[in-house]
Amino acid sequence: VRFHYLSGPDARIDVDDRGLAYGDGLFETMAIRGGTIRRLDLHLQRLERGGDRLRLPLPERRELAIRIDAEIAGISEGLLKLVITRGPGPRGYAPPAAPEPVVILTATPQLPPRQLELRAVMLAQRLGENEKMAGIKHLCRLEQVLAQLELAQYDADEGILLSTSGHIVGGTSRNLFAVYGQSIVTPRVSRAGIAGVMRRCVLEQCERLGIAAEEADLAPGDLVAADELFMTNALVGIQSVAQLDGRVYGSRARATQLRAAIEAIEHV
């Protein structure tokens, strides 16, 4: 397979690229800290799951790592966006037999501001369910764009979405965790949503720390009943939900504990 690499914000892509035409591709947005990509392995693992699901060939990990290193050279703190599309193709949804994927790397020497608390609202829009597309980070993100348009009506930081079958999925760009006494629950991402890198990291830390954590179906009432809510995202880490639709959540205990545990690992 022949891959085409593009680099930097001024790069341009053919208008017949299937990433533009059909959202036929994947992406990752990764934090750069201390001059290296945080949790690169987890990002690449998710990328590979996406490649398997879409039958989209990916570069070897070693090749990708070399390209990434070159792109982030000289950047101490920031973010790196990686997009991989199935490349140009003839008209029609059927993928070409021998695709030439396009890999786009864009580094930005700036991270989003650190914010430890969020005000959240439940959104009315529901997310469609598709087992083949759930969990992976593909380029078809109009649902999230529409959710942001809905969220803009409120004085809030994040919106929480249900799937069409009425299960909590998470935020527009964050996974959600609910704390009940000593245990933690996060929505499954097998029918909708994204399997976040920080979500996985939190689940791993729970296991290491002996905190009971499970993936399950959650209904809106389950959030009202929670002792504590927090959300996760690879760039901003763990953020406590201070309020949801006006209900105030006082506890920050698990969020604080897990944030400290993850930061301790990062600084090793």
Add this chain to the structure above:
Amino acid sequence: VRFHYLSGPDARIDVDDRGLAYGDGLFETMAIRGGTIRRLDLHLQRLERGGDRLRLPLPERRELAIRIDAEIAGISEGLLKLVITRGPGPRGYAPPAAPEPVVILTATPQLPPRQLELRAVMLAQRLGENEKMAGIKHLCRLEQVLAQLELAQYDADEGILLSTSGHIVGGTSRNLFAVYGQSIVTPRVSRAGIAGVMRRCVLEQCERLGIAAEEADLAPGDLVAADELFMTNALVGIQSVAQLDGRVYGSRARATQLRAAIEAIEHV
């Protein structure tokens, strides 16, 4: 609103365009016959419904018509693809307050071959449901790409898809009609699927010809029970389903009648 126009297959687009990043845009693929766009009004009406739904500003119809005329000049038969994206934007799903949409026009002097019959299969993949995204022709089409990957396993021309709630939606790139005696039914497109231009044209012809036609929910068993099935697409027109998963459909009566009625109008 400032629009940026790109033209021709060699045009290139910024990698931070939201059409590539998030599928944040719309498209139309239109038939050129006799040097003019067939059913341009219906295409532009659907585009405008999409613009309303996504709150994506569109150029004035008159401006778009002038650009389209310039793009198809000298082409007697072919197709024109129009893509409109929300243009470049900063990172994040939230649309910019003042987007500068990008309009891409690409004409090809060739139409798909005329084929009056299709062999179809039912596909296993189900389409997610989202009322905000159903009906319009947005750029998030990975479900159709995955459906084509599934279809490639079969010796068939088209695959028929169910929504997650078990209703027939249509083909990967065609709407579906089922004939029962004197009446015709086509699946609703209010929760999944695209409101096809040729679909609308067929419904209008049914009304003109006094044929009972309605949009309704259809289950797989309803297709087995049908006297005749046909599919529609703006580029290839009306095509009879000769067989579906091996069941042979003998009747071509309604498909033939409606095709003749539509061709008669086109040649006025």
